Amino acid sequence: MNIPDDFDWLDKALADDGGHINDNGFTDNVIKRLPPHKPRRRWLHGVIFCAAISLSVAMLLWSLPAPSALPLQLAEFLYSQSLFTLGLLSVALCAAAGLLTAWLLNLDK
């Protein structure tokens, strides 16, 4: 028998051999076998960031050089403030850092 070259019955038979397999609970079984769910604690990143900022501010305040070594206006500002005001300044810096972190994390979504 003379079979034309362009008729590839084998290609068709091979392709026909594959069909869709219904899920039938397969996916649920896979999910059940995964390790316990551990949601990523994004807020922890913010807390760590704020803590790092607070620590930096505290260290800065601790190691403030003599007024003569600072720019005049900055020295006047820092040394004219009470400890309470400097604390408030630290909190404001932390809040700003927290907002920045939250914004950056939202960008990843």
Place this chain on the structure above:
Amino acid sequence: MNVSDADLIARVLLDDDRHAFSTLVRRYQSPVRGLLRRLTNGDEALADDLAQETFIKSYHALNTYQGSAKFSTWLHRIAYNLFISHVRGRKDTVDYDDCAEAASAHHDDTQHMNLAHDLQQAMRHLNEAERISIQLCFQCGFSHSEAAEILQQPVGTIKTNIMRGKDKLRERLTAWQEVTYEHTR
């Protein structure tokens, strides 16, 4: 809306989003299970066990997926490697010819099923490299380069394996060549 694989993977990595991962599993369970069923010559239980392992392994290794290949290609490579490990580990105890007999025992006698049955029998006479190359390219729909990536072999080797495998299949299925030609004339 059809969420892309990349988005789903990002959700799994960022939030350990199980819903996103289950969407990925649902999307690819059929081709992965299909490939493994063919590799195990129709042993559905074994194929499904290996398929489950494939998805669990992919979940743990998802952070190593770099996106240079398609996700399905990466997934099939894991499936193939698991199958190879399984065969190497149980070489003396698994008889895939028996698996094939069991799988084909319930086929009815329609022409299509007979061709599928004979094709399955003929596939058993190919060597492993020829069989897997044909299965990936014809039955799973991968390109030659994707199959090469899954098997980690040169594209030329895949093409050669396919050519040799198809020649062997044609030899063994000569009768079907005439029947299908007559049927379509």
